Amino acid sequence: MNETAPPLNVVGEGFARTDAVPKTTGTATYTVDVSFPGMLHAKVLRSPHAHARLTAIDATAARAMPGVHAVITRDQLEGLNPTYGYFIKDQPIVAIDKVRYIGDAVAAVAAETERQAVEALEKIVVEYEVLPTVAAIESAMADTAPELFEEEPMGVVPAYGQGASGARRLGINNCYRFSYETGNAGAFEGCDHVFEDRFLFSRDQHFHLEPFVSVARMEGETIDVWSSCQNPFPLRKELARVFNHPENMIRVQVPYIGAGYGAKNNCKTEPIAILLAKLSRRPVRFCMTMEENFLTQSQHAAILNVKTGVMADGTFVARSGHIWLDSGAYSDASPLVAEKAGYRLPGPYKWKHLDIHCDCILTNTTPAGPYRGFGGTQASWASESQIDIIARSLGRDPLDLRLQNLKDLGEAYVPGESGVDSDLRAGLNLVADRIGYSDRQSGDGRGMGLSVGFKDAGGVNKPAQARIRITTNGGIYLHCGTVEIGQGVQTAMSQIVAELLNAPLDRVSYPALNTDYTPFDQGTNASSAIVVMAMAVQQATLKAKQKVMEFAAGQLDCSVEEIELDDWSIRKGNESHPLPIMIMRYYGGTGYEFTGEGFFKPDIDHSAPLETQCVSWEFGWGAAEVEVDRDTGLVNLKQLVVSGDAGQAINPLVCRGQDEGSAIMGLTGALFPCMIYDGPILMNGNGLDYRVPLATDIPDGFVSILQEQGHGPGPFGAKSLGEGCMLPVASAIANAIEDAIGVRIRELPLTPERVLAAIDDAQSP
Amino acid sequence: MYTHATDAGWISRSHQAIAPFRLVRPASIEEALEAAAEENASFIAGGIDLVRRMRGGDRWQTLVDISGLSEMKVTSDEGDHLRIGALTSHWEIETGELIRKRLPNLQAAWRTIGNVRIRMAGTLGGNILAREAGYDGLVLLGVMGAELVFVTSSGEAVVIAGTGAPLPDRPALLTSVRIPISADTGLAFDRSLKPVVSVAVCKSGDTATVGVGCAFNSPRYSTIRQGEDAQSISSHFPDAIDNPMGGAAYRSRMVGVLAARMLAGGNGL
Incomplete structure (x- = not known):
């Protein structure tokens, strides 16, 4: 704020949240609470096979079951545009020709009770011709891999600006590629050192407590749908396309949402609920179980190859990278995540040349989609891990190397982009000072690591x-x-x-x-x-x-x-x-x-790689201190210091909640088992077996520091917040592990077994 | 997913879609046994695992809700044993004054079981009878040689935990657990590597009993004498579960590491 600005009375105060009382007294209305007289309940039959052709399906017996008012199989999709997606419309309401992962929707029933719906589903007869599966990125890209889509689904490649491009179907099961290039491709040749590393990123589930849920009813010919949805207007547009229905006759209502973390974008439960409501002419509620959440959306696992050229004095020169995202069985938001993962891989550093590709690879697993951090988490993991690798190789302190190369306040991220709106060095020094980085005693099982999480914020156009x-x-x-x-x-x-x-x-x-x-x-x-x-x-x-x-x-x-x-x-x-x-x-x-x-709305700007300049930049500075048990590989997180920059905090308590929540969410991907697949079978897809951090898992030395640097573009100087502090967590911990025991882990999560294997490898002759 | 309904596919039930059942609320253990003698009946108390199984498609004609049987919630000092009622919740074990005085190491170990929601609702008996590989109640009770006290229609039946002895045929109601108390017995428990492996060690004199959870389909036990290489305890056990959750070699190796560490002076020993 400038010196003549009037004092603020409401902005900047940590008022109790206006939704605090209804939420803590149980009076808040969520979509799961929406109910109507005569409402039916939908349940879904899901594929037991990871990849199979649907040769026959007979729901005759199900339709005759007590309480059943409507049944959907592929036969009920006629007249619709029955597939949806963001850039690529490839996911059917229920399976049409194939099922592509365990849990893929095959049929749905609306009945007067959930039990009746389940009993009807049990009467459906399906014949499958089981097909070979691909459950991981590399096997899905192999020349001999079975294709999930033999024919190209309908879709678009959006317009990009300077240096950026997109493409579809460049290889087997490759549904989208985002590329970005700037500077002289010969820049690597002038570098004194070139580092090439491969990083693996695991896959979390959003674990939102309110499940995917919607309630749909027909009011005359108006589709009235209550949805736990993050983007109701694009959802309305997509539903209008799917159902060939006028947009003005689709009404989407969104009560409070019991969390989403990115998952609750676009179609999830809505098409099935609406179609069943249309068929039955009764209100229909489709509320998934937590297990079904796991079979509906996840984060992207990823392989990230990163090549970085630097000068002997530590000056960063060039970075190229190739990221492969595990998109699961349908494209969902993968192209968008690819844009962001690729675009964010350079990190907020000064480069002369960049050349990045990010591919979306379809596999026979749960579809992957938006997840807090949106590609930035994967990119930060690889980028910030490699910076420590470079620093140690050059004999430089990782803090100093970062300070040497970070962008300046106001410096354009890449040509055509807006300038970064935080003082990056100030933020990094803040967390380093708070954790005691300069006085650390490295080695002997204990060490510290730093990381700068980074993402463009505010969306695109x-x-x-x-x-x-x-x-x-x-x-x-x-x-x-x-x-x-x-x-x-x-x-x-x-x-x-x-x-x-x-x-x-x-x-x-x-x-x-x-x-x-x-x-x-x-x-x-x-x-x-x-x-x-x-x-x-x-x-x-x-x-x-x-x-x-x-x-x-x-x-x-x-x-x-x-x-x-x-x-x-x-x-x-x-x-x-x-x-x-x-x-x-x-x-x-x-x-x-x-x-x-x-x-x-930001202006269209063809000089900006993503067609509009980034509105705000989001940072999360992180510092971790760990103690590593050399006998078990267990990583004991002693301190975790994170900090975000709110520009001007509109409500400091809300900002702090966002920073702390995102940092703890970052712990899931770093130290918890994540989604564990045995081939295409998800082993821990339920609330009992899937571990997320509890309050008791938070280290005593967990500190979040809210910065208000005052450079934000929003009202009163506000800037984006809420995802940044999860971005540095995994790499800060991995960097701390190397500081502690001299072993570099390039794969998440940092499970004890994986850490011990790395220790063993380092000790083997 | 907890169910594979038919060859046609998977169905995930919510609580609202579990199979219907007759609910019986007995006023006494005798009434409970009588109700449970009916065909396809089961006891239910905290309900954590049973309801989960019902969501997975398991069906019972009769559920006998024993949660009101107050005599099964009592902890009593029997001199050389502490008797803990089977309906005692994890939270009550964690905070019980008598348990703190008489079996402080057990109380400390039990504090690590489950999250707070499970600790409030889940019971000692449920933890044992759920027979889940990842549940550690029996690992602890097994190394301590606890007696699982069942009441059947023909009288009391006692099963020593950790011996692999079969549980009595139903209808049999686990009413309490009797845990030996000995001044020269120490107990230590390490769950830091869960869900891959957990290890409990109970030392009495020059012999230690080692119990292993999570690494097998049910808890396994072995003993080691003073002077033996504690890490070699790994070789006493069969091949551990080998899956993407945790490799067999790692699980096996950690049994030795954790046991040796506890025997070398870990908490409670």
């Missing part, structure tokens, strides 16, 4: 709209399409509005999202809300305020410059004029509402 309504008595409604998914955005946005209108926070309401009247938003993702949506909210608020001020000035026969808005009164000199009286005097006793509309 992302538009957002908002509307403000202010009632006669000063009640404020903020309508915007950002969903409250646990991140506290309802509170933060309301604080912005309250600040701008000089009103107390409790006068701002945040109505639940309904696509019939909520202004458009592209989705709640990419840590975008506090910048992209917040700019639209700011504009809407200021426009509404301007109308109020002009109205008041007219009533008081003065200029707008002579008056101030003060908690729904107009202050003119030492006079206070309550607005309700003025409003009713002019508009009548029934009152009036002032409104304001806001819009924000």
Whole structure:
């Protein structure tokens, strides 16, 4: 903030979240709570085979079962555009010709009770012709690998800007490639040292406590669907395409969401619920079990080859890389994740040349999609691990090497891009100082590691709209399409509005999202809300305020410059004029509402690789201290220090919650078993066997430091937050392990067995 | 997924889709046994594992809810034994004053079992009878030579944990566990490598009993005498489970490492 800015009253305060009471008292309404008289329950029959041709399916007996009102098999898809996806429309509502992973939907039943639906599903007869499977990236790319799609599904490659490109089907089971190149390809030749490393990234599940769930009903010919969904407007558009249905006759409503972490984008339960509702003409609820969540969406496992050229003095020169993402059985958001993983692989460092490819490889496993960090987690793991490898090889301290090469504040990330909006060195020094990095005693089983997590934030070419309504008595409604998914955005946005209108926070309401009247938003993702949506909210608020001020000035026969808005009164000199009286005097006793509309979207810019410049950059600085048990390989995390930069924290408590939550989520991928596959069979896909960090797993030395560097592009200087602090965790720990025992681990998760194997390898002659 | 419903495919049931059953709430152990004598009946208390199995497609005609049998929640000092009721929750074991006084090492070890939600609802008896490879209650009780006390229609039946002796035919109700108390007995437990392997060691005089969990389909036990190479205990056991969750060689090696470490002066020994 500049020195003349007025003091803030609401922004910057750590108010209790506006959703705290309903959520902690059990009165908050989630989609799982939505119910209607006569509502049916949907259950799904899922493929027991990882790859098979569907030769016959007979649901006759199921249709005759008690309580059954509708059954879906491929026969009910006629007349629809029955496949969905982001760039590539390859995932069917239920299997059409093949099943492509264990858990693929084959049929669905809507019955009066879930038990009746299950009993009906048990009557369905399916004949499969089992096909060879590919369960991992490398086997799926082999020349002899069976193809998941013999024919190319419908899809697009979006337009890219300077240096970036996309392509489809460049190899067997390769559904998409993103590439980015800049600078002189001969740059490696001038380097004193070139490092080539291969890193493996494991696969987490989002583990959101509210499952994938929707409730659909037909209201006349209007499709009315309640959904636990992060992007209701794109969902509406996709549903309109799938069902050949007018968009204005599809209504998506989103109550509170019980977390998503990226998983709840686009179609999940909705097409089945809607189709069953259309067939039965009854409301249908489709609520997955936790086990079904595991069979619906996951993070991308990845192989990352990274080649980096540096000068003898440590100056970074060139980096090339090839990433292969395990997309699972359907493309889902893989092309988008590929864009981001590839684009983020360089990290926030000064390079003269970059040449990155990221391929999406289909395998017979759970489809992979958006996951907090969105490719940045994979990229940071490889990039930040290799920087330590380079530092140790050059005899340099990893901290110093990073400080030497980090981008400067305001320096463009790559040609055509916006400048980074944090002081990277300040952030890194902060966590290094806090953990005691410079005084560390390396070796003897104990060590420290650093990492700089990095991602572009705010989405790509992302538009957002908002509307403000202010009632006669000063009640404020903020309508915007950002969903409250646990991140506290309802509170933060309301604080912005309250600040701008000089009103107390409790006068701002945040109505639940309904696509019939909520202004458009592209989705709640990419840590975008506090910048992209917040700019639209700011504009809407200021426009509404301007109308109020002009109205008041007219009533008081003065200029707008002579008056101030003060908690729904107009202050003119030492006079206070309550607005309700003025409003009713002019508009009548029934009152009036002032409104304001806001819009924000970055400009199209062909010089920017992703066609628009990044709105905000998100960083997570991390430092870890570990103690490694050389006999078991167990890594004991003694300290974990993370820090994000909020620019200006709209609500410091909310920001802290985001930083700490994302850091702990980063622990899952680093130190916990993750999703374990035995070939195409998921071994631990349930709540009992899948381990995520508990409160008791958090080390005593866990510290998060919220920075407010003041360089953010959003309202009051806010910038993106919420994903950054998970990005550095795995690599900081791996770097600490090497500092402790001199062994480099290149594969996640850092399980005791894997660490011990690496110790054994290092000790073997 | 807990079910493979038919050859046609998998179905995942929620709690709302479990098979219907008759619920009986007996007022006494005798009534419980009588109800459980019916065809296809099962006891239920905390319900953690049974409901999970029912979601997986298991069906029972009758569930006998024994959670109200207060006599099975009592912990009593019997001099050379501590008797813990089978319905005692993990949380109650973790916090019980009598257990703290008489078997502090067991209490400390039990504190590591389950997450907080399971510790509040799950019971000692349920942990034993679930027969899950990853459940460690029996690993601890086995090395301590605890007596599993069942009541059957023909009287009391006692099974010594850790001996591999079969449990009595149903209907039999595990009512309590009697754990020997000895001044020269020490207990240590290491679960740090779960879910790959967990190891409990109970030392009495110059003999130590080593129990291994997670690495086999059910807990395994062996003994080692003072002076023997503790790491060699690994060779006392059959091949461990070998899967992507954990390799057999690693599991086996860790049995020796953890046992030796505890015998060399770990907590409780």
